[in-house]
Amino acid sequence: MEILTDAPERRFARGAVLHPEGTSEQLTISKAAPDGQGWLLRFREIPDRSAAEALRDRYLEADAIPAERDPDGSYYWHEVLGAQVKDPSGRPLGTIEDIYRAGGGEVYLVRGEPYGEFDVPAVRAVVQSFDPLGEGIVIDPAALGLENRKERPRRGDRRLRGRAPSADAPELPGDG
Numbered sequence: 456m457e458i459l460t461d462a463p464e465r466r467f468a469r470g471a472v473l474h475p476e477g478t479s480e481q482l483t484i485s486k487a488a489p490d491g492q493g494w495l496l497r498f499r500e501i502p503d504r505s506a507a508e509a510l511r512d513r514y515l516e517a518d519a520i521p522a523e524r525d526p527d528g529s530y531y532w533h534e535v536l537g538a539q540v541k542d543p544s545g546r547p548l549g550t551i552e553d554i555y556r557a558g559g560g561e562v563y564l565v566r567g568e569p570y571g572e573f574d575v576p577a578v579r580a581v582v583q584s585f586d587p588l589g590e591g592i593v594i595d596p597a598a599l600g601l602e603n604r605k606e607r608p609r610r611g612d613r614r615l616r617g618r619a620p621s622a623d624a625p626e627l628p629g630d631g
Contacts, residue, residue, distance in 0.1 A: 456493050456515070459556065461529070466517050467494055476514040530587055538587035540565050540575065542596050549573075551592070563592075570601050 467487035486497035549567020
């Protein structure tokens with residue numbers, strides 16, 4: 456099992472309960488041991504390896520325990536999902552729709568206007584302030600190259616449809 460928790464020894468203690476993502480089904484840990492970068496888990500409710508195959512490629516969730524929150528300002532992923540993302544001037548850029556790990560760090564998938572869908576690596580060079588349960592997340596669009604990306608016209612914005620190309624736009628075959 457790939458680990459997404461900072462406290463696997465606590466989360467995978469014998470008797471701890473996990474839930475397949477989006478369900479209330481309980482899986483009680485009967486045995487757990489570190490295995491390379493992941494962990495091997497055995498559940499009371501899963502009798503053999505073939506039954507465990509049903510869990511392949513699924514997230515297992517643990518109940519959030521507020522007392523476990525680290526004092527360093529960390530958040531659970533479910534608390535970050537739906538947070539508003541803004542630029543330094545306060546202009547909304549979208550909301551966090553998904554979170555995944557890449558290269559040992561977290562990446563937030565943001566959807567919304569004016570740039571559509573884009574990824575935000577959770578690094579200080581990009582994220583200027585992080586308050587997902589309050590004011591939102593402020594990012595530096597220039598650090599992601601978003602300002603070089605064309606803003607997408609909003610649905611129904613007729614001012615941008617059929618606009619003549621700018622003078623510095625390359626000529627297309629058949630133009631002229």
